[in-house]
Amino acid sequence: MIELHLPLLPILIPLVGSMLLLLLPASWRGPFALGTMVVSLVASSRLLQVVATTGTALVFHAGRWEVVEGVATGITLVGDWLSAMFVVMSQLVMLLGFVYALGCGDKVTGYGSFYTLFLLLVTGLTGTFLTGDLFNLFVFAELLVLSGTLLTAVADDKFGVEAAFKYFYISLLAAAFLLLACGGLYISYGTVNMAQLSVALAAETTPLALIAGGLLLATFMIKSATVPFHFWQPDFHAAAPTPVSATLSSVVVKLGVYGYLRMTTLLFVEQAEILQTILLVVGVVGVVFGGLAAIGTHNMKRMLAYSTLAQVGFILVGIGWGTALSLAAALVFTVNHALIKAAMLMLAGAVASRAPVKSADFEHIVGVGQAHPRMGILFFVGAMGLAGIPPTSGFISKMLIFNSGVAGMGYWSLGLIGVAAILTLVYTMRAFMRVWWVPAEGDLPFKRGDRLWAPALLLLGVVVLGLWAEPLLVVAEATAEWIMKPDPYVEAVLGLVP
Amino acid sequence: MGALLVWVLRKWMPITAARGWLLSIFPLMSLGLLGRAWWLVEDKYLSWSWAWVPAANLNISFYYDALSALFGLMVAGIGVLILIYGGYYFADDKDANRFFAYLLLFMGMMLGVVVAGDLITMFLFWEGTSITSFLLVAYKYKYESARKGAFKALFITGGGGIALLAGSLFLGHIAGGYDFKTIFSQAEVIQQHELYWVVLGLIAFGAFTKSAQVPAHIWLPAAMSAPTPASAYLHSATMVKAGIYLLARLNPALGGTESWFWLLSTVGLVTMVTGAYWGIQQDDLKGLLAYSTISQLGVLTFLIGQETEIAFKALVIGVIAHALFKSALFMCAGIIDHETGTRLLSRLGGLRQSMPITFVVVVMAGLSLAGSPPMFGFLAKETLLATAVHPTLSTATSWLFVLAIVVAAAFKLVQAGLVIVDVFMGEPRDKGVKGHEAPWGMVMAPLLPALASMGVGLLPNTAIVATFFGKAAEAAYGDKVKVSLALWTGINIPLLLSMGAITAGLILFSQRSWLIKREERWSFNRVYDGVLGGMDRLAFWATRTQTGYLRHYLAVMMVAMWVLVLLLWRFDWPTLAPFELFDDTRLEFDLIRLVSLVTIVAAAVTTIVLKRDFGAILALGAVGLSVAVYMAVEPAPDVALVQIVVDLLATVILVLALDRLPREQRRAAQTLQSQISWLRAGIATGGGLLVAGMSYMALSTRPRVSLVTPYYEQSAKALTGASDIVGAVIVDFRALDTLIEITVFSLAGIGVFTLFRWAARKHGDHEAAVANRMEPSLAALMQFSIGERPVSAYLQAVVTMVLPVALVIGGIHMLYGHEQPGDGFTAGVIISLAIGLWYVVFGFRETRRRLWWLRPHGFISLGVLLVIVTGLISMGVEGYFLASVDFGKMIGLPLPEGMKFSSGFLFEVAIASAVVGGVSLILDTLGRPAALAVQIHRAAQAEFDEAEKMDSQ
Amino acid sequence: MGYFTWIVPLTLLYVGLTANAEGLNWIVGLLLATLVTFLMRPEVKPHGIDWWGRAIVSGTRFVVTLLWDLMVSSVQVAGLVINRDIRVHQGIMALPTKHPAKGITVLSAQAITLTPGELVVDIDDEGTMYVHSLNVVAAMESEPAAQAKRVAQLEALFE
Amino acid sequence: MVLLTSIGIGMLFGVAIYQMLQRNVIRSAIGIILLGNAINLFLLAAGSQNGLVPAYDKAKDVMPDALPQAFVLTAIVISMGGVAVILAMLYIVSARYGTGDLDEINGLKH
Amino acid sequence: MIVELLAVITIMVATMFSVIGVVGFRRLPDVYTRLHATGKVGVLGVVMLLIAAVLVTPLVWSKALVLILLLLVVGPVTAHVLALAAYELGIEMKEGQQDDLQGVFTGITAEKIRLQDTSEGVKRGLFE
Amino acid sequence: MSTLLIGTLYFSLAVHTLLIGYAVWRMWRGENRIDRLMGFDLIGTLILGVLVLIAMIEETSIFIDVGLGLTALGFVGVVALARYAVAGEVE
Numbered sequence A: 001m002i003e004l005h006l007p008l009l010p011i012l013i014p015l016v017g018s019m020l021l022l023l024l025p026a027s028w029r030g031p032f033a034l035g036t037m038v039v040s041l042v043a044s045s046r047l048l049q050v051v052a053t054t055g056t057a058l059v060f061h062a063g064r065w066e067v068v069e070g071v072a073t074g075i076t077l078v079g080d081w082l083s084a085m086f087v088v089m090s091q092l093v094m095l096l097g098f099v100y101a102l103g104c105g106d107k108v109t110g111y112g113s114f115y116t117l118f119l120l121l122v123t124g125l126t127g128t129f130l131t132g133d134l135f136n137l138f139v140f141a142e143l144l145v146l147s148g149t150l151l152t153a154v155a156d157d158k159f160g161v162e163a164a165f166k167y168f169y170i171s172l173l174a175a176a177f178l179l180l181a182c183g184g185l186y187i188s189y190g191t192v193n194m195a196q197l198s199v200a201l202a203a204e205t206t207p208l209a210l211i212a213g214g215l216l217l218a219t220f221m222i223k224s225a226t227v228p229f230h231f232w233q234p235d236f237h238a239a240a241p242t243p244v245s246a247t248l249s250s251v252v253v254k255l256g257v258y259g260y261l262r263m264t265t266l267l268f269v270e271q272a273e274i275l276q277t278i279l280l281v282v283g284v285v286g287v288v289f290g291g292l293a294a295i296g297t298h299n300m301k302r303m304l305a306y307s308t309l310a311q312v313g314f315i316l317v318g319i320g321w322g323t324a325l326s327l328a329a330a331l332v333f334t335v336n337h338a339l340i341k342a343a344m345l346m347l348a349g350a351v352a353s354r355a356p357v358k359s360a361d362f363e364h365i366v367g368v369g370q371a372h373p374r375m376g377i378l379f380f381v382g383a384m385g386l387a388g389i390p391p392t393s394g395f396i397s398k399m400l401i402f403n404s405g406v407a408g409m410g411y412w413s414l415g416l417i418g419v420a421a422i423l424t425l426v427y428t429m430r431a432f433m434r435v436w437w438v439p440a441e442g443d444l445p446f447k448r449g450d451r452l453w454a455p456a457l458l459l460l461g462v463v464v465l466g467l468w469a470e471p472l473l474v475v476a477e478a479t480a481e482w483i484m485k486p487d488p489y490v491e492a493v494l495g496l497v498p
Numbered sequence B: 001m002g003a004l005l006v007w008v009l010r011k012w013m014p015i016t017a018a019r020g021w022l023l024s025i026f027p028l029m030s031l032g033l034l035g036r037a038w039w040l041v042e043d044k045y046l047s048w049s050w051a052w053v054p055a056a057n058l059n060i061s062f063y064y065d066a067l068s069a070l071f072g073l074m075v076a077g078i079g080v081l082i083l084i085y086g087g088y089y090f091a092d093d094k095d096a097n098r099f100f101a102y103l104l105l106f107m108g109m110m111l112g113v114v115v116a117g118d119l120i121t122m123f124l125f126w127e128g129t130s131i132t133s134f135l136l137v138a139y140k141y142k143y144e145s146a147r148k149g150a151f152k153a154l155f156i157t158g159g160g161g162i163a164l165l166a167g168s169l170f171l172g173h174i175a176g177g178y179d180f181k182t183i184f185s186q187a188e189v190i191q192q193h194e195l196y197w198v199v200l201g202l203i204a205f206g207a208f209t210k211s212a213q214v215p216a217h218i219w220l221p222a223a224m225s226a227p228t229p230a231s232a233y234l235h236s237a238t239m240v241k242a243g244i245y246l247l248a249r250l251n252p253a254l255g256g257t258e259s260w261f262w263l264l265s266t267v268g269l270v271t272m273v274t275g276a277y278w279g280i281q282q283d284d285l286k287g288l289l290a291y292s293t294i295s296q297l298g299v300l301t302f303l304i305g306q307e308t309e310i311a312f313k314a315l316v317i318g319v320i321a322h323a324l325f326k327s328a329l330f331m332c333a334g335i336i337d338h339e340t341g342t343r344l345l346s347r348l349g350g351l352r353q354s355m356p357i358t359f360v361v362v363v364m365a366g367l368s369l370a371g372s373p374p375m376f377g378f379l380a381k382e383t384l385l386a387t388a389v390h391p392t393l394s395t396a397t398s399w400l401f402v403l404a405i406v407v408a409a410a411f412k413l414v415q416a417g418l419v420i421v422d423v424f425m426g427e428p429r430d431k432g433v434k435g436h437e438a439p440w441g442m443v444m445a446p447l448l449p450a451l452a453s454m455g456v457g458l459l460p461n462t463a464i465v466a467t468f469f470g471k472a473a474e475a476a477y478g479d480k481v482k483v484s485l486a487l488w489t490g491i492n493i494p495l496l497l498s499m500g501a502i503t504a505g506l507i508l509f510s511q512r513s514w515l516i517k518r519e520e521r522w523s524f525n526r527v528y529d530g531v532l533g534g535m536d537r538l539a540f541w542a543t544r545t546q547t548g549y550l551r552h553y554l555a556v557m558m559v560a561m562w563v564l565v566l567l568l569w570r571f572d573w574p575t576l577a578p579f580e581l582f583d584d585t586r587l588e589f590d591l592i593r594l595v596s597l598v599t600i601v602a603a604a605v606t607t608i609v610l611k612r613d614f615g616a617i618l619a620l621g622a623v624g625l626s627v628a629v630y631m632a633v634e635p636a637p638d639v640a641l642v643q644i645v646v647d648l649l650a651t652v653i654l655v656l657a658l659d660r661l662p663r664e665q666r667r668a669a670q671t672l673q674s675q676i677s678w679l680r681a682g683i684a685t686g687g688g689l690l691v692a693g694m695s696y697m698a699l700s701t702r703p704r705v706s707l708v709t710p711y712y713e714q715s716a717k718a719l720t721g722a723s724d725i726v727g728a729v730i731v732d733f734r735a736l737d738t739l740i741e742i743t744v745f746s747l748a749g750i751g752v753f754t755l756f757r758w759a760a761r762k763h764g765d766h767e768a769a770v771a772n773r774m775e776p777s778l779a780a781l782m783q784f785s786i787g788e789r790p791v792s793a794y795l796q797a798v799v800t801m802v803l804p805v806a807l808v809i810g811g812i813h814m815l816y817g818h819e820q821p822g823d824g825f826t827a828g829v830i831i832s833l834a835i836g837l838w839y840v841v842f843g844f845r846e847t848r849r850r851l852w853w854l855r856p857h858g859f860i861s862l863g864v865l866l867v868i869v870t871g872l873i874s875m876g877v878e879g880y881f882l883a884s885v886d887f888g889k890m891i892g893l894p895l896p897e898g899m900k901f902s903s904g905f906l907f908e909v910a911i912a913s914a915v916v917g918g919v920s921l922i923l924d925t926l927g928r929p930a931a932l933a934v935q936i937h938r939a940a941q942a943e944f945d946e947a948e949k950m951d952s953q
Numbered sequence C: 001m002g003y004f005t006w007i008v009p010l011t012l013l014y015v016g017l018t019a020n021a022e023g024l025n026w027i028v029g030l031l032l033a034t035l036v037t038f039l040m041r042p043e044v045k046p047h048g049i050d051w052w053g054r055a056i057v058s059g060t061r062f063v064v065t066l067l068w069d070l071m072v073s074s075v076q077v078a079g080l081v082i083n084r085d086i087r088v089h090q091g092i093m094a095l096p097t098k099h100p101a102k103g104i105t106v107l108s109a110q111a112i113t114l115t116p117g118e119l120v121v122d123i124d125d126e127g128t129m130y131v132h133s134l135n136v137v138a139a140m141e142s143e144p145a146a147q148a149k150r151v152a153q154l155e156a157l158f159e
Numbered sequence D: 001m002v003l004l005t006s007i008g009i010g011m012l013f014g015v016a017i018y019q020m021l022q023r024n025v026i027r028s029a030i031g032i033i034l035l036g037n038a039i040n041l042f043l044l045a046a047g048s049q050n051g052l053v054p055a056y057d058k059a060k061d062v063m064p065d066a067l068p069q070a071f072v073l074t075a076i077v078i079s080m081g082g083v084a085v086i087l088a089m090l091y092i093v094s095a096r097y098g099t100g101d102l103d104e105i106n107g108l109k110h
Numbered sequence E: 001m002i003v004e005l006l007a008v009i010t011i012m013v014a015t016m017f018s019v020i021g022v023v024g025f026r027r028l029p030d031v032y033t034r035l036h037a038t039g040k041v042g043v044l045g046v047v048m049l050l051i052a053a054v055l056v057t058p059l060v061w062s063k064a065l066v067l068i069l070l071l072l073v074v075g076p077v078t079a080h081v082l083a084l085a086a087y088e089l090g091i092e093m094k095e096g097q098q099d100d101l102q103g104v105f106t107g108i109t110a111e112k113i114r115l116q117d118t119s120e121g122v123k124r125g126l127f128e
Numbered sequence F: 001m002s003t004l005l006i007g008t009l010y011f012s013l014a015v016h017t018l019l020i021g022y023a024v025w026r027m028w029r030g031e032n033r034i035d036r037l038m039g040f041d042l043i044g045t046l047i048l049g050v051l052v053l054i055a056m057i058e059e060t061s062i063f064i065d066v067g068l069g070l071t072a073l074g075f076v077g078v079v080a081l082a083r084y085a086v087a088g089e090v091e
């Protein structure tokens, strides 16, 4: 029975945990939430393991509303290579977000509902990955949006509310697009089950479905902060409480990436070419724009947020090339970026917490690092990871992306992102120098700040994955192979060979 | 390895010169190993490979042949000396452990580069050298020049690294593998490939940046802010040779083509001449040496470009000769700097007496630099000239080459002169500069290479060395190269040219005051600054797009969404329904639809045109009610009911929120919407057209067939016991949606509460106002907020009754949710709105006193958990989470007709509980009188401060 | 026991709304009404059986009077509205409840307001109702008597 | 009716977008609520309009599609939650920035 | 048949009441007088519709009855609330012949609020 | 159901629907805020009438349930709005 419910458990466990937290005394909440995350991660890892061993998708028909005469009657949760991989990745990073939160001096972590909101964020994200139903995806996405908004709105940062407010507004637009898309697809095909839609869309694409496709694409672009739908992101990720912002900019934006992958490989396979071209263009624009903006901005967290635009740009380029090799590369990039970006944002938060004025503005953190050389080592490793310098896993991702471009003959885009890649080096190293090398004006007393366990663990992972990339690559390649054709997914869900 | 050890042992490391001796064990070991390895392989190669990432076909492999050995031995050998030297240099610097760690790390990386067996492995180490170089240059990071130099070096070599990576990938792609053996075997294929020029360009770019070729050379002088041992090691002897090594290594695969020849020759010669010229313009001793290095690197690049045996002979000799004399010179410069406190030529002078040994060393090394016999440098120059006059070259080319080489050689002689004469001869230009001899070990370190430089020159034809050099050259050349190290090869053209160069150099040196300007001139630094400046400007403009105006963002997104839709859709219309005013079989329904649509649109437009917010809110409520009418006609009573409920709830919440907004602000805000913005209107029209178009398509393609709904219609009653099919979908077929939906709703409640409790009192803005200024008018405030004004007994009595009635209605919605419109959600909203009405009429405190059971957080938690528990019980019964189970039937509970004690019922109760919790929290917080909010804030603050105090203890 | 003044009407409400008169539904309704009453904890005093009898009688009479008033004066207002020349003699007059029980004030206010042409605007702490009337002169004459009649009808409920 | 319905829904959506782009915070909040209404109307009108009697068991005639109705129900509830949160945030933002003008709520830029 | 005829008449009368309610809303001079038309005549229309519904269709009479009672309670009290609000706002009667409430009104008047707004409004602005 | 009855129902439905339109107009062009609020309240009442009429035409009490919700909540809404109209609204 546990096996059967595996695709459900990573959603259910944090949800139950979040609600139980409301009933617990304040001092228990943090550790309990962490424990919940551990259990949840165990479940999701097990899911991935089962997927890996069986080589097919685990499908859970919620409420036993199964497939009747080829029609999915209820909501299906699908743990396939792609979703399981994304879930494990995000829950791992989320777990470390909780670790960071426990050692974090932000007032927000002491608020009664902080961990509840955080666990609901996990629930929402996990749900969007695991669901096989487009409308259900909308519902989970709303959970995700709302919890993220609230977490940021109550952040210690005085701009938290503004950032959250803007994000939420824009997310409402995204929700409207997604609902319109759901409506368009349902009206065209009478179903919102993704496998079913895949079959139907392959048979015939109605004009309405095409419009829905455009709206769906816009939705995912908002979710992954793809240029020009990115405006909320720098504000939001910079203002969020550090443990949250670390997970937002690393894994939550990957919802969009997941969406693109599902769109191009499952739903709109017929239209994959134009979709990929669009992604390629916005990806390249993102790499250049994100890199430049990261150089030009005034705050370290903000810099890292802009950096996410660029890094997601690389991923989009990988998806845009659309070969098995480039998809695998994009997946590897996705995971590595998640770890690195989370670590970097945590470090940015840790720096801010040690600054005389709690802020990640560069003007406030100049020289703050000099009393904290160990943090500097961590940051340097992270910077190398972002810039794709060995022996970090960032190198592996960059190399794989470049390599897939070489093999896939995406020369002009490769050229552009290659040139833009140097921007990463510029902003990371400048930030490093500002904090750790430039002497501070006046004496900076040694100040305790947020604990560094979480970023240290993440960066350890970054280095380990840089030195021993094989397992990740195997998973990524298996995933890429799995999603290259929609048939296995459809077969697993509907139990029929299309 | 060594670096790690340094870090581990940093506590116990002696802060004396002995540190250097101790650490020199590591390069010594490497030296021994490499030498030993060389004996083992003799004239073949040694290779080893390990499947690093099989999934991506990546290996870690090593390839050790004479060329590797040549560079490797050089790296290790000079490394020994540098460490010993560095031990003295940093004799009393506690911090220097960091330096040694970096240096050893670099050494490892550099050795890795030269023994790497494939492009990827090489790249790994290549980047390692860039990073360690960055760290070493910025060793004195508190100085801006150090940081700038380090960054410049990293920026340029990092950029080259990206090019190299791309080039390597292209090369590997063309050759079908990254390892050198494969690549060599595919030389033909590579050179014929249409992407050959791409590969060549990228790899050469990588190599040029690393080896400081013009115009990428500018990082090298800037990197002179590194401590001298690092400069001597990285920036003359080893790292800068990495590019040379790379080109030499790949020569068999890439070399021999026209483009190779011209690219390398041109760049090499330009670098050679300009480096030599700029060298003599330097005031800083290290700057001079740096430019001299650049010049020498140009020479080496040039040589690789040639496709002759003699060139490769010249290459190996040049590499070693340069490594020897230049590291010696650098170390001496360091000694001078260390002992006198300055390295400026304009201040130094007359150090001959005070630093005799150093003087001797400098003379030996300087002569080698000048290329005069009997030094090794002479040999290097000779072979170089021999290359230039090689018969395979066309005459014009040959003369051009020769001219360049002679000019450069003359300049180098001037450089040597400057170093020897200006520093050691005559009188100090600055009287305050006094020198004394350095410790013997420190002087010994440069002495050894200087001696070696002379030794190789004086003891020609040393069989072993010559063979070794020959093998190395052969590895690069790809064919047999015979190297003879004879100094005197008879009077030939190279010798004559050499003499000419020396003469020219001497003349120039004597006239140096005319030649040397030493002032700011145009250099490629301007380009670098321009590039960085341009990048910063672009970056500035990139961030300006983030205007901070939400409506800009929304507008851009709307437009972008349209573009995306158009890209996919491309105006592909289905067959559209013709215009018919009424098409329902029942006219009156269409009439209601029409009227409600008109009402909807009219009321919606009213929300724009009304000046006052209050009227706009009323109009908004009317929109919602009209939508409900449309829905009722659908006929969708369930939806209509919820629409009504939610519309009224939204209206209430809106006015409550509005009531809390400051009046001044609202008054100001109301004046904002006076004129119509056409851009806004255009975007709105765009959105409207899209949705209208979608609706038109959707309605035109009716009737469509739903795949799922027929199943629901048939089996709702049978499988879930529900007559209300929509209700069955909500609590049974799509129960997961509903579970998450109520979680979202509850979350909204928790959120509003959390926001008011925490976010509203950040940064003193709220709190200050609350604590200081509000106190006197607390009572007045109580009166003026909606909740706490006295109302008539009549209204009180009616309102009192509303709540029990609402509870009963809510109860019915839950009990009969699957039989009639209404469900747990409507029950929850009705109940909580009635509670809200109590707040409005009785005030917050009185309400909370009387409704002792109202615990919103608990309601939320219990609600969601009840769903989950129900789901789990179903799981126990049916084996599936959220399965539909009729518990009443199971336990034989007698119930009235139409009522079910099923999972669906528990679901409804749970939904109601969560919704009551959520809405109560919202109304509590929004509807709570402001003054009371103050007290609650204060209580929360106290509680929080307490918690903080506990935390800090 | 006083709670039955709540439980009974609520049960009736339940059964009315569910429109299911079977015994089991009455039981469910009773349980629900009890639960609701328990949650509300109204401040009520216990009544004897005789009170229930009187309450039903006078309550019914009150409602019937009310409906009749409603019909009659609706027609009057309708006539007023349709009349080409609308002429109102409006005004607000004070009307004391003449009974200390708050319940009587409330029910009187309800009755007055339900009657078209008259509308309670406010009630002060002494139970004086301020009635807006379309024809204040006429109302000033008739209302005190009508109010006395209402008090007489309702007195039995609030002793 | 097909065309008129479409135009009606489109206009509602357009007004919603127009309001969302307004500077007055209250109007933009109204825009959000209108947006929800427009979407729900679209889902219901376009998604299920082909029934004659409510979707209840043993209906005597053609029922409208129940699934879009369920979607709309869910969407309504969710957007309601969103509205509550946005209003609360609006309150806090405008308190902190001392303005009811969205354009003045721009502490975060560049 | 008789019942049906009765129903038809009831519906017509109800419709008439609804129309009269709205016409009154249109024609009566001020807020207070209009409340008599909308708040009660209009409600009566719906009540009669409900009665008609019970007469002619197999609708559940008990539900209709509950709804009627609810309307009879809620309709007047709504009118009362609106009238009070109007009075509080200081909206004056058109050609009012008598106002016993003037001078004794203890609630808040718009006047007071306006005062509050100018003298102490800043505080409120700060607070909220 | 006889044609007469059905005709009456349709007639009444049409009248009520049109009255709603007037009420909306009134809400737009009200004299003062109470006037608008009255318009709003009137919309609620008329919609209830429409619901009852639909219930008669459809011969189902489902719409009465909807009407019940409308009545109960409409009251709450109007009371809250009225209280707000006095204390909260700005000129």
Ligand code: NA
Pocket (backbone or CB within 6 Å): B638, B724, B726, B727, B730, B817, B820, B821, B822, B823
């Ligand atoms: Na329902």
Ligand code: NA
Pocket (backbone or CB within 6 Å): B638, B724, B727, B816, B817, B818, B819, B820, B821, B822, B823
């Ligand atoms: Na229902």
